[in-house]
Amino acid sequence: MNELLTFALIGLGTGAINVILATGLVMVYRGSGIINFAQGGLAILGAYTVFELRTVYEASFAVALVTAVVLVAAVGVAVHFLVMRPLRAAGPMSRVIATLGVLTIVTQVIILKYGAEQRTVPLPLPSDAVEVRSGVIVGEQNLYLAGIAVVLIVALTLLSEKTRIGHALSAAAEDPRAAAALGWSPDLLASLTWGLGGALAGLAGALFPATSTGFMSVTQMSVLIIGGLSTALLGQFRSFPLVLVGGLLIGVAQSLATRYVDQTGFADAIPFLIIIVVLIVRGRGLPVRGSATDRLPRVGNGRLRPVVLVPVVAGGLAFLALAAPESWFPALIVSMTFAIVGLSVLVLTGYAGQLSFAQFAIGGVGAFVAGRLVAARDWPLEAALPTGVLVATLVGLLFGLPALRTRGVNLAVVTFGLGFALFQLLFSNSSYTGGAEQTQINEPTLFGIDIDPITHADHYTILCFVTLVALAIMVANLRRGRAGRRLLAVRTNERAAAAAGVSVFQGKLYAFTLAAAIAGIGGVLLGFSYSTIVYQQLFRPDASISLLVLVVIGGSGYVFGPMIGALLAAGGVAVLPFGDAATNGESEIIAYLPLATGILLLATLLLNQHGIVDRMSAMTTAALGRLRRTDDATGPVADAPDDERQQMTVPPLVLEIEGLTQQFGGFMALSDVSLSLRPGEVVGLLGPNGAGKTTLIDAVSGFNRITRGRVSLGEDDITTWSPHRRSRAGVTRSFQSLELFDDLTVEENLLVASDKHDARAYVTDLVRPGRPVMSDTVVAAVTELRLAGLLGRHPVELSYGDRRLVAIARAVAGRPSVLLLDEPAAGLDTTERLELGHLIRRLADDWGIAVLLIEHDVPMVLRTADRVVVLDFGRIIAEGTPEAIKHNAAVHAAYLGHSAQSESESV
Known part of the structure; x- marks a missing residue:
């Protein structure tokens, strides 16, 4: 038992370093929403600053410590203003990669100056043996480090909970816009937290030799970020008390593993084994803001030109076989093998994100x-x-x-x-x-x-x-x-x-x-x-x-x-x-x-x-564009007059929604909703904001796991089906925010929805991808919505109205039996709304699609729909023909907000 307690207490020193590093990570995240992978590099900078001042300039530890903390804090602020602030419009992924650049620069500067070999440094804290109890003896530096960590966490917790700037940082951690609305500059908060994060990294680096008996090297300290990241994760990147408990427990676990687990590297691997366990238990990832709007690097089109490729490859082979100097081969091998592994990054990050x-x-x-x-x-x-x-x-x-x-x-x-x-x-x-x-x-x-x-x-x-x-x-x-x-x-x-x-x-x-x-x-x-x-x-x-x-x-x-x-x-x-x-x-x-x-x-x-x-x-x-003076933005399909548009039909399937109830915690979003969508019918869904309209579409399309009820398509019960399976079966949808694939052209957006979904393509496409061919449904959709001239362009290049049409075209490209439209007219002018209404009627009348139309434009819904259903507080309060809904008193009271006579006149 004494041995167990001894090694547990020894682990407090390493755990304290984890805590100090993690608090810096939490501070940076709270202020700017970035997980700073350069935190370990900043700690190394702090450690070598103290080393330089104490061994070269013979400064006291107190002077060296303060200097290191201030210097690294200044570097943190500089990183914010020189790197992160200019990248504020970039996505989280790009900003995290930028921290890798900072890490590389800091560590390489230190290696160039001091080398990578291990160095002996003066101990920063007293290290005499202390008998905690009979038979339990540990170095007192471990107790000092634990005490420093406790004091630091108490101070930061009081700062967070008892001061105005602490409240601002907490608000920024939840919603940066809310903090700005309260009069706090997000830029000021971010620079402050980067400075504090740097200071804490400098402190951790300065104290690190106390845990390594006075030895340190860049390689040895490069693993510090691992304990810091796992500790910050246990603290959910916001709770300082949880950071304290988690960091000390990780340190104790590593110390005990060193003594009792006979497996090389197991102790060092413990922090990230903890990460995996936490992810499995929690069922969600680390809290990173802005991932939904991450801007990813552009992607090439993958086109190969044999007229260029064949001579280049042949020339490369001839050069390697006949002309390359022998001394070049090692360098060529290194670059080519790196490039091969780099292609795996291209597939994983470039293509799949x-x-x-x-x-x-x-x-x-x-x-x-x-x-x-x-x-x-x-x-x-x-x-x-x-x-x-x-x-x-x-x-x-x-x-x-x-x-x-x-x-x-x-x-x-x-x-x-x-x-x-x-x-x-x-x-x-x-x-x-x-x-x-x-x-x-x-x-x-x-x-x-x-x-x-x-x-x-x-x-x-x-x-x-x-x-x-x-x-x-x-x-x-x-x-x-x-x-x-x-x-x-x-x-x-x-x-x-x-x-x-x-x-x-x-x-x-x-x-x-x-x-x-x-x-x-x-x-x-x-x-x-x-x-x-x-x-x-x-x-x-x-x-x-x-x-x-x-x-x-x-x-x-x-x-x-x-x-x-x-x-x-x-x-x-x-x-x-x-x-x-x-x-x-x-x-x-x-x-x-x-x-x-x-x-x-x-x-x-x-x-x-x-x-x-x-x-x-x-x-x-x-x-090339200047040379050719051509515009290749148009696609292979020309707009056709109305009387020449292709008439399509879809499988006639009825969508039945029976007793659908959707509950989120204690909030009842939908309660016992039942309705049917029949082929060739447009059903309008009205209701005030918060009535549950979009929630209903999410539930029907499979994005919400419903609490109770049943959804069927034809003879199939699809209640438990995944969204992609429902789409393939014939239930597609649009989104309020469009959610187009901006990395793909308009044509590719439509092809994604109409392509065969066989698994064979994952193998055959590597050898013979073939030429993309638009199905008759896609051609009809393109013609119907007059999108032929936009096929070669990307969605971000289009007007908002055209983007709306592309979203609808993608929804019908898979030839659905049921189409769920979520506010398709939002942002359109009066003329565009009229045209959209005519289009929706043609999809129902000519194609036979069952359409559920959610729209705040009440006159448009009443003009377009065969039936109208009205939701209020998640319940259906009225259902009937547009004429009946016009004069329904309950509907007017709950949604329309004015007399039946005035509504009738407006329509």
């Missing part, structure tokens, strides 16, 4: 399995390589499971933790990686060809080149195919994707699986490019971050983005202009390359967050 910090770790799994099979089991490479890729794919699938419950920045935290845990438990364990000799690869051959990277580096380089080209073509094919459109729909708007018939879960898991397979191939090629695979060095957790940085610089939405970014990989092609010394690692240029990439990342995000390739593409397009 899932931010992963674990792609290099997944690549390491492929290299680990293949390497161990070759080295320890004498497997041929022809069998080991696909086995390694297969295992990496399965691991990627497992990593994708959290994506079903979280997304964006939240997912980045989770995948970073999973990758770190994998590194600690597997790659850092020499008993798994081959012991002191590691994993040695002797004279590898592939299909009888010697590809030893030492003796036949040209063969190995050509193998990497061919693999890179093949995978790049597959990823480009994916973008142009049905599967690519599905992924982009999921990336842009998951609700709208599901409403268009796309399985969001299937799409996410496919993206993770395919990305893992690509990363596995890149990892195997990188690992086997060395005669001895040292997993702990090649597949470090920060390698995934460096990879993401490089891909973002190149352009995370373009196939060439990873290739451009990979040129800057450490030891890659970027060092070739500086001679053989740089290529062989003997030049200082390699040391400055990571710093340059960090600076370039911030410059890219500030100037053009879409990356270098996007800028090059825009310049090329503009130049």
Whole structure:
């Protein structure tokens, strides 16, 4: 028992550092809504500032501590004004990636000045042994650190709850606009919290040597962010008392694991294992504001031009086989393998919008399995390589499971933790990686060809080149195919994707699986490019971050983005202009390359967050446009006169809603609502704001799990069906806020809804995506709504009225039997409303669609509908013909607000 208590008390020191770091993370989040991945780097800056002042200038610890805290606080404020403020219009994902740039710059500056080796520093706190009780002896620094953490949390809690500025910060954490309405500048609050966050990071860094017996290094301190993130998560990024309890418990758990768990790396992996458990228990992600409006980098069209591709590939092969200097091969191999793993980032982040910090770790799994099979089991490479890729794919699938419950920045935290845990438990364990000799690869051959990277580096380089080209073509094919459109729909708007018939879960898991397979191939090629695979060095957790940085610089939405970014990989092609010394690692240029990439990342995000390739593409397009003087914005379909419009029919199915009740906690949004929608009939749904109209559409389309009741379509009970399954069965909807896929053209928006939803496309599109063909339903919808001239344009380029029409066209593109329209006339002028009313009647009369029309324009509803249903406080208070509703006293009292006679005259 005494031993257990001793190690628990020892853990208080580490736990206190977790608490101090986490409070800084919470402060930054409360003020600006950003999860600051640079917090650990700022702590390192604080630690080395104290080291410099105490060892070089012989300052007292008190002076060094105050100086470090003030300096790092100033850096935090500078980060806000120089980086985060200019990026305030960017999405949360871009701002989080910017913190990675800050992290890279800070850590690389420190490494350049002090090196990465471990240093001995004066202890910041007394460290004499203290006997807490008989048989329980611990270093007193642990008790001091715990006391500092407690005092800090009490002070911040009082600041938050008892002061005016604390109330403003709390309001900003919930709603920045509310804080602004109360007279507080969001910019002031953000700069204040970035300063406080920096100060707390500086304090944590200055105190860190107390937990490491006076030793520190950049590598050793780089893992601090892990404990801080997990602690902030347990505090839900807002509760300081929960941060205190959570941080100390994590420290205690790590200390006990060090003593009682005989597994290398398990103690270091505990914080993120806690993250996974919390996510599973909570069933939701980390609290990140603004994810619904995240602006993602632009995506290329994936078009391949054989007239350009074939000569380039042939020229590349000829150069590698006949002309490339032998000294270039190592750098080429590094850049090409980085580019291959970068293609996995393109699929996952660029196409599917899932931010992963674990792609290099997944690549390491492929290299680990293949390497161990070759080295320890004498497997041929022809069998080991696909086995390694297969295992990496399965691991990627497992990593994708959290994506079903979280997304964006939240997912980045989770995948970073999973990758770190994998590194600690597997790659850092020499008993798994081959012991002191590691994993040695002797004279590898592939299909009888010697590809030893030492003796036949040209063969190995050509193998990497061919693999890179093949995978790049597959990823480009994916973008142009049905599967690519599905992924982009999921990336842009998951609700709208599901409403268009796309399985969001299937799409996410496919993206993770395919990305893992690509990363596995890149990892195997990188690992086997060395005669001895040292997993702990090649597949470090920060390698995934460096990879993401490089891909973002190149352009995370373009196939060439990873290739451009990979040129800057450490030891890659970027060092070739500086001679053989740089290529062989003997030049200082390699040391400055990571710093340059960090600076370039911030410059890219500030100037053009879409990356270098996007800028090059825009310049090329503009130049070609000036030469051609043509406008290719029009699509392949011309508007047709009314008498030539194609007449469509849909399967005649009746939608029945029986006793539908929707309750949210103690609030009854809908109560015992029953109605039917019959083919060729327009049913208007009226009611004041808050009556439950949109809630009814959400329930019928599957976005809400109803409390009681039944929904049926034809003979099928669809009450428990998912939204995408209901859409495929014939129930589609529009949204009040349109929710179009802005990353796709108008034509692609319509194709997403009309494409076949077979799983086969996820495989066949990689090889042969085919040309997109608009179905007769889409052609009819385009003609009916006069959208032919807009097909090649993106929704953001259209007027609001045209965007409304595109939303309706997408809803009918899948040939639905039932169409649910949620305020389709909002924002339209009188003429446009009249035309919309005529269109809705044609959809019912000519196509046979059953239409439910929600609209605040009462005269339009009464002109258009066959029947009208009126909701008030979630209950149906009237139902009948438009004429009957006009003169219904209950309706006037609840909604119309004036006499039946005046309403009749207005209509």
